[in-house]
Amino acid sequence: MSNEKFEPVIIGFTCNWCSYRAADMAGTARMKYAPNVRLIRLMCSGRLDPTFVMKAFANGADGVLITGCHPGDCHYIEQNYKALRRFQLLRRVLNQMGVEPGRLKLLWASAAEGAIFASEINKFVEEVRALGPLGWPKEFQQVESTPVMEVTA
Numbered sequence: 001m002s003n004e005k006f007e008p009v010i011i012g013f014t015c016n017w018c019s020y021r022a023a024d025m026a027g028t029a030r031m032k033y034a035p036n037v038r039l040i041r042l043m044c045s046g047r048l049d050p051t052f053v054m055k056a057f058a059n060g061a062d063g064v065l066i067t068g069c070h071p072g073d074c075h076y077i078e079q080n081y082k083a084l085r086r087f088q089l090l091r092r093v094l095n096q097m098g099v100e101p102g103r104l105k106l107l108w109a110s111a112a113e114g115a116i117f118a119s120e121i122n123k124f125v126e127e128v129r130a131l132g133p134l135g136w137p138k139e140f141q142q143v144e145s146t147p148v149m150e151v152t153a
Helices: 019-028 050-058 079-096 114-131 138-145
Strands: 010-015 037-042 063-068 104-108
Touching: 010 019, 010 050, 010 114, 019 037, 019 063, 019 114, 037 114, 050 063, 050 079, 063 079, 063 114, 079 104, 104 114
Parallel strands: 010 037, 010 063, 063 104
Antiparallel strands: none
């Protein structure tokens, strides 16, 4: 499969108060951005559990975008700093697993920055497209569908 036809699947975790509103603003202003990103709204970027990112990759995402309020502007005081620390940790862990660091991106975007949000999504889609499919082994995807324990009546 050539990279020209490859359309990456990107999961985006967005903060409810800033970056999700930036995405909404981009949409209502009819700013064009790639449809490759599936947004999942969290109350705060600090609420992002690292397992959410690992699960996104394990279930077929080619890239993951984490977005939140600008440092110092978090509605939950300093939770976006917590998101930053988790992002840095995840990049190191993913790198050790053979995943290119460019597949995970952190973006600060306020509610008024719809144009920046749209532009950064377009850039990220192109970066992930250039990397090609993640191609994690199917075993990772099957872990979710295998029952841990079967209950019989």
